[in-house]
Amino acid sequence: MRARYAVPLGITAVGAAGLAYATGIEPRSFRLRRITVPVLPPGMRQLRMLQVSDIHMVSGQGKKRRWLQSLAGLRPDFVINTGDNLSDKTAVPEVLDALGPLMEFPGAYVFGSNDYYAPRLRNPARYLLERARGQHGLNGKNDPAVGVERNPWEGMRDAFDEAGWVGLSNTRGRLKLGGLDGLEIALTGLDDPHIKRDRYAEVAGGPEDADLSLAVVHAPYLRTLDAFTADRYPLILAGHTHGGQLCVPFYGALVTNCDLDTRRVKGLSTHSAEGRTSYLHVSAGCGANRYTPVRFACPPEATLLTLTARDA
Numbered sequence: 041m042r043a044r045y046a047v048p049l050g051i052t053a054v055g056a057a058g059l060a061y062a063t064g065i066e067p068r069s070f071r072l073r074r075i076t077v078p079v080l081p082p083g084m085r086q087l088r089m090l091q092v093s094d095i096h097m098v099s100g101q102g103k104k105r106r107w108l109q110s111l112a113g114l115r116p117d118f119v120i121n122t123g124d125n126l127s128d129k130t131a132v133p134e135v136l137d138a139l140g141p142l143m144e145f146p147g148a149y150v151f152g153s154n155d156y157y158a159p160r161l162r163n164p165a166r167y168l169l170e171r172a173r174g175q176h177g178l179n180g181k182n183d184p185a186v187g188v189e190r191n192p193w194e195g196m197r198d199a200f201d202e203a204g205w206v207g208l209s210n211t212r213g214r215l216k217l218g219g220l221d222g223l224e225i226a227l228t229g230l231d232d233p234h235i236k237r238d239r240y241a242e243v244a245g246g247p248e249d250a251d252l253s254l255a256v257v258h259a260p261y262l263r264t265l266d267a268f269t270a271d272r273y274p275l276i277l278a279g280h281t282h283g284g285q286l287c288v289p290f291y292g293a294l295v296t297n298c299d300l301d302t303r304r305v306k307g308l309s310t311h312s313a314e315g316r317t318s319y320l321h322v323s324a325g326c327g328a329n330r331y332t333p334v335r336f337a338c339p340p341e342a343t344l345l346t347l348t349a350r351d352a
Contacts, residue, residue: 062286062336070107070326072114073343075308077319079274080252080349087217087252087347090116090142093279094325096127096154097135098333104326104340105138112141114344117217118225119145121205122279122323123152123232123258127159127330129191136199143203146215148227150208151193152258152280153235154329158189161331176234176261176298208256210239212248226250228273234259234280234298246271252347260300260322266313275319275347281305283324287337306338321345 080087090111097104119142125135197207206213208229215225226248231237238257244267247253255268260278268276283306284293293305303309306324310317326340 062334066335066339067328067333068103069339070104071339071341072111073307073324073341074346075321075343076346076348077275077308077321078348078350079319080347082349082351084251084349086349087117087223088114089345089347090114090119090145091122091277091279091321091323091343091345092119092139092142092326093122093258093323093342094124094152094282094327095135095138096124096325096327096329097131097138098128098330099131099134101131101134101327105134108138108326108342109141111342112144116145116344118215119143119147119205120254120256120277121147121149121200122256122277123150124154124279124325124327125151125196126155126191126193127327129158129189132192132196135196143200143205146204146217147200148206148208148213148215148229148256149200150229150231150256150258151197152232154191155193155196156191156232156235158191159329159331160188174299209237210242212243214248214250223252224250226253227256228253228268229256230258230264232258233261233264238264240264240267244271247273255318259298260304260320262299265300265311265318265320269311269313269316269318272316273318275321276311277321277323279323279325281322281324282328282335283322283338283341285328285332285335285338289337293338 208227209231213227217223228243255273255276257264257278259280281296287293293302296305306322308321311320323343324341
């Protein structure tokens with residue numbers, strides 16, 4: 041009798057422990073990823089760029105708020121925010137409180153779908169089904185977003201702009217880094233491709249003349265990566281994927297929530313199009329949709345990218 045029940049009870053205990061870890065521990069185990077990317081002109085001094093993404097702030101998430109505030113201690117040269125700051129329409133003040141110390145540094149931002157629209161409860165298995173069908177966001181046969189609750193994103197935008205952060209929704213912008221001999225960064229960004237707000241034709245034409253040019257987008261859909269790469273941007277920054285969020289140890293992510301392959305779901309990789317190659321960095325983000333507040337084998341993160349000179 042004991043042998044009959046020992047195995048199923050053991051499996052149940054392991055499953056319960058895994059669920060407790062995925063809901064109660066890992067989502068609060070914030071990490072800083074550090075990587076180096078050789079994209080600067082030969083002889084140029086290195087730059088330190090902090091990327092934050094997919095905060096998905098819910099009112100009351102004090103630990104996340106304090107961790108984001110602490111990142112200012114890294115003293116980055118500039119900050120890039122790749123969107124999805126909200127998962128609660130009442131959390132705008134907490135997002136601004138969390139990012140307040142970082143807004144003292146030069147920065148730029150794009151928004152994601154969860155900045156514009158409140159999340160809805162949905163079956164997580166749909167992500168697997170959509171991947172199998174090739175349906176992602178509004179790019180397959182999915183219906184347009186209707187009957188959704190809108191977030192008060194305008195106040196967040198105004199606060200970012202007032203702090204001097206550059207909005208990059210289907211537009212270009214420039215950052216001038218004080219104390220670095222007037223160094224300028226040219227930025228080109230898109231609004232969120234996941235909800236078909238991207239308008240690449242409005243920013244096409246390649247990098248402007250600057251010490252460094254960067255491309256920024258929330259969701260790394262292949263059409264946007266192809267366009268940025270063909271236009272010769274040396275580095276593309278994105279978020280959205282949550283690194284797969286629920287990953288299989290020693291295997292990796294099952295989904296990316298877009299048409300990017302799972303091999304490049306997070307971290308630094310490359311993308312090629314029309315005979316050209318760009319670096320691609322996808323942040324796994326530091327939050328999750330309020331209705332699926334779980335992570336497994338994919339801790340929440342921000343990334344400090346050290347940009348170094350290319351070989352001569």
